Structure formats: structure tokens, C-alpha cells
Amino acid sequence: MPQNQAKTHAGTAFIEGRYLPIAEAAIPIEDWGFLHSDATYDVVHLWNGHFFRLEEHLTRFQESMKGLRLNCPYSREQIGDILKECVQRSGLKDAYVEMICTRGQPAPGSRDLRTCRNRFYAFAVPFIWLANEEQRSRGLHLSISETERISPKAVNPVIKNYHWLDFVRGLFDAYDRGAETAVLVDGSGNVIEGPGFNIFAVHGNRLTTPASGMLEGITRRTVLELAAESGLEISETALPTDRLRQADEAFISSTAGGIMPIGTVDTRPVGQQVPGRITQNLMNAYWALHDDPNFATPAYD
Ligand code: PLP
Numbered sequence: 001m002p003q004n005q006a007k008t009h010a011g012t013a014f015i016e017g018r019y020l021p022i023a024e025a026a027i028p029i030e031d032w033g034f035l036h037s038d039a040t041y042d043v044v045h046l047w048n049g050h051f052f053r054l055e056e057h058l059t060r061f062q063e064s065m066k067g068l069r070l071n072c073p074y075s076r077e078q079i080g081d082i083l084k085e086c087v088q089r090s091g092l093k094d095a096y097v098e099m100i101c102t103r104g105q106p107a108p109g110s111r112d113l114r115t116c117r118n119r120f121y122a123f124a125v126p127f128i129w130l131a132n133e134e135q136r137s138r139g140l141h142l143s144i145s146e147t148e149r150i151s152p153k154a155v156n157p158v159i160k161n162y163h164w165l166d167f168v169r170g171l172f173d174a175y176d177r178g179a180e181t182a183v184l185v186d187g188s189g190n191v192i193e194g195p196g197f198n199i200f201a202v203h204g205n206r207l208t209t210p211a212s213g214m215l216e217g218i219t220r221r222t223v224l225e226l227a228a229e230s231g232l233e234i235s236e237t238a239l240p241t242d243r244l245r246q247a248d249e250a251f252i253s254s255t256a257g258g259i260m261p262i263g264t265v266d267t268r269p270v271g272q273q274v275p276g277r278i279t280q281n282l283m284n285a286y287w288a289l290h291d292d293p294n295f296a297t298p299a300y301d
Contacts, residue, residue, distance in 0.1 A: 011125035012090040014082050019089055022123055031119060033102025037162040038113075040064035043255050045127060046087055046095040050296035052255075052289075054080065056218050061099055064159040070101045070118045079120070086124040087299040094127040096256060129257040130196055135180060139263020139274035140252065142194075143179035144241050145170035149192045152213050157193070160215055167195035178267065181252075183244075186213045190238040197254040201239060201247035202271075202278050208243065211236040219253035219286075226285045232278065249276030259283045 013025030033039035042061035044051050051057075058076055065072055074082065083097050100121040107115035131140050147170040155163050170182035183194040191199055193214035200209045200223065207227050209220065227234055244250060248271045250262040259282050261275040275283065289295045 010090075011092070011095075011123060012086045013121070013123035014086055015121055016119070019085060022090075022125055025121075025123060027102075027119075027121065028105065030105045031102050032105060032116065033100065033119070033162075036103070038068075038103035039100055039162055040068050040070065040160055041098055041100040041162070042160055043096060043098045044083070045255050046092065046097055046124070046299055047127075047290045047296075049093045049300050050290065050298050051083070051097070053218050053222070053295055054083075054297045056221070057099075057255075060160065060216075060218065061101075064161075065101050067156060067159045070103065072101045072118065072120050074120050079122075082120075082122050083124070084299050086122055090124045092124055092126060095124045096126070096128040097124045098122065129260075130181070130252065130254050131257055131260040135263075136257070136260050137274075139261040139270065140181055141179045141264045141267070142250075142252075142262045143170075143174035143177050143182045144191060144244070144266055145173055145182040145184050147173065147182075147184050148187060149184040149213065151187060157214050158216055164195065171195060179264075185241065186210075186238075188238070190240050191244050192239075194252060196256055197252035197260075199239065199244070200251050200253065201244050202249035202251075202276060203243075203247055205231075205278075206233040206235060207278070208235040208237060208239050210239050217253055217255075219255055219258060222286060222289065223253050223259060223282060226282055226289075230281065230285070247271065249274075249279045251275070251279045251282075258286050 011022035012019055013022050015025050042057050044054055044057040102119045104116040104119045106112055147166050150163050150166050170184050174182035183191045183199050186192045192210050198217040198220040200207055245265050250270045252260050261279050262270055263274045
């Protein structure tokens, strides 16, 4: 591959009003988004040249900014155009497209948040899978962490955030136990969410997923809609660790890969086969939606 092509395909970023190759993208070191995780973000994926559920991602991003009292220097329409431009310049057809709004930095000599000029960044890079091909076919090895997800009383989990040190701790514990990823628990010991994903358990014809205390994933929403259409019973309720361990099937959901099966929980196999029948049906329906114009927005003219 010619060198310039390789560069183009590595992705494109939008920083301070300029588009540039992802490898050259850098943020000011004094931005409180970096120094204090004072930021929100959203990720939409691009599949076959189309954004999936772009409007829902933009809405969630706007609500997150409002919740953190961030004023984005760009309108919703401009943000959509910037994402499209990042994609077009990258030339990617399947991509992970992120938009970020940070607090920026306060006026010189001040620590007053109200003096900050909030900043907007965006980038498009090749599609990211939370589980690789092998993991998707045999199911992820999941560990139930003893680490609690940061309390919703401290950080509102509905606002997509970079408060990930609990996840980082959970992940390292999971690696030490031979697992590939971790799901964290809430203050009552129920499984809640993992690094970049929501969680589902299937018992017979019933699908269970936590109701609150986690990010309300757009993929989670899609799963719930598809499940309702296919006549599954749905419980949005607390998911105790033992209930997950006894599931017939279990899976995670994320923009970074859609619906991905769990093969083992704390080294014990989940159900009889992976992916289970219900998981597989949901996966098929999920990917079929990517051809539906009600869900797919073209990124290329
Ligand atoms: N939970 C957390 C903490 C996440 O960071 C994410 C996505 O990044 C999700 C859940 C899944 O959300 P979505 O389906 O919108 O990607």
C-alpha cells in the first residue's frame, strides 16, 4: 500500500477547527478534559459507509453536554457535518467515530470553571471490536469484578464519561484471573456494566438487563427494541451475580461491536452453546438493521 494511502486510512481528527491525520492529532495539555476527565463524549459507528443511529448518538451527546454544563462551540448540525467530514477524509467505510466536548482551560491564573472555553474534538478511526473474531465465535471470558462501578450519586452514569479507573482496576483483576474482560457491580452487588458495554442475561425466553446505574447504551436500546419485536420477555431490573452465572445465554452490547456473546463467567461455561439461539437471532437482526434507511445515514454523498 502506498504510504500516503496507509496514512489516510489510519483515520482523521478534527481539532480546534482543523482536520488532520489521526497520528498528528493532539490536544492542549492544560485542557481539563485531560487533566480532570472533565469531559463527555459519544461514539457512533460507521458500517458500510453509513452511520448507525446517528441522531440518537447526537441527542445523547447533547444531553450529556447539558448535564455537565458544557457549551459546545458547534451546533448539532455542524457536529454532524464534522463527523461526516472526518469520515470522508479518512476514506473509511467501517469506522469508530468519536465526538468529545471538554471543559477546556480556565482563564490564566483562575480555577473558576465558568471561565473555561469549552472545546470540541472529533475523530474517525477504523472500526473497533470489543471482542475479536475468535472471542465472538467462542464467547468472551468474563470475570465478575469485586470492584464497584463509581456510584451514580457521584458521577451520573447516564452521561457518557471518562471516569474509567474503576473499569481499569476491574480489567487488571480480570486479566490476573485469566479472563478477557470484566463486569463491575453496583453498591448492592448486582452486575451493572463493563468497560464500554452493557450486559444481558437470557433465561428461557426472558432477557434481563440492569435498569439503572449504567450508561443507557444505544446498542442496549436496539437490543430491547429487537427483543420486544421478536416476542421475548424483557426484564429491565437488577441482575444479581448468581442470576448471571445461571444464565442460559449471556452477551454484552456496545457500539464497538454490537452484540457479542459471553462464553464463560468466572471460568464456568454459560449455557449449552455459544452463541446461544436467542443471542444469534438478536445478532442477525442487529446487523440487518444496518441496511435499514431508518437507522443508517449515509456518510458519503
Ligand atoms: N456502558 C459504558 C460504560 C460505555 O462506555 C458504553 C459505550 O462506550 C456502553 C455501556 C455501551 O453503549 P453504546 O451501546 O451506546 O455503545
